[in-house]
Amino acid sequence: MIRVLVADDEPLIRAGIRMILTSADDIEVVAEAADGREAVELARRHRVDVALLDIRMPVLDGLAALAELGRAAPEVRVLILTTFGQRENVLCALREGGAGFLLKDSAPGELIGAVRAAAAGDAYLSPGATRHVADSLASAPAEDRGRAARERVAALSERERDVLALLGEGLSNADTGRRLHMSEATVKTYVSRILAKLECDNRVQAALLARDASL
Known part of the structure; x- marks a missing residue:
């Protein structure tokens, strides 16, 4: 059973x-x-697996709560709830290790799928939020970002690039394994290695890098 906290x-x-x-x-x-x-x-008290945090909350906002959970309970996977007008906060959440992003008007099935993905250790990026996340990282011209991304990806092996490309498509570890004929455990090892080589804090950052590199 996946134990969830909802904060709004x-x-x-x-x-x-x-x-x-x-x-x-x-x-x-x-x-x-x-x-x-x-x-x-x-x-912390209820030992939750996944926390759904709204970005804008009183006392301690969602981004500050995400950062504090990262220090106090790093095992908790955090999904950030956002709206179309809050994309400026997404980059901060990525840097703090958020497991994914959901728009508040997401379909019920998408919400359930996101929680399951986060609990399984995967990242989830709402299709509706993808453009806003990408825009928040687009401080440099697209050509420059693409060149920088390709230079970073060049440090990966061919198999690592294959795995990264599927991360960019939003596939889970299990789906990536099926596509590449690898065990889920092997995929997890590759993902950890990829994050370390690319100096990415989480799968979402790596996925966006894969998109910039046009994998």
């Missing part, structure tokens, strides 16, 4: 997310929080 300062949002998640037979919402400080405390 709007009760109706929390209730809606709880209703969606508890419709899945492998997910349990074990705690709810109305601010970031409470979210950190409850995530």
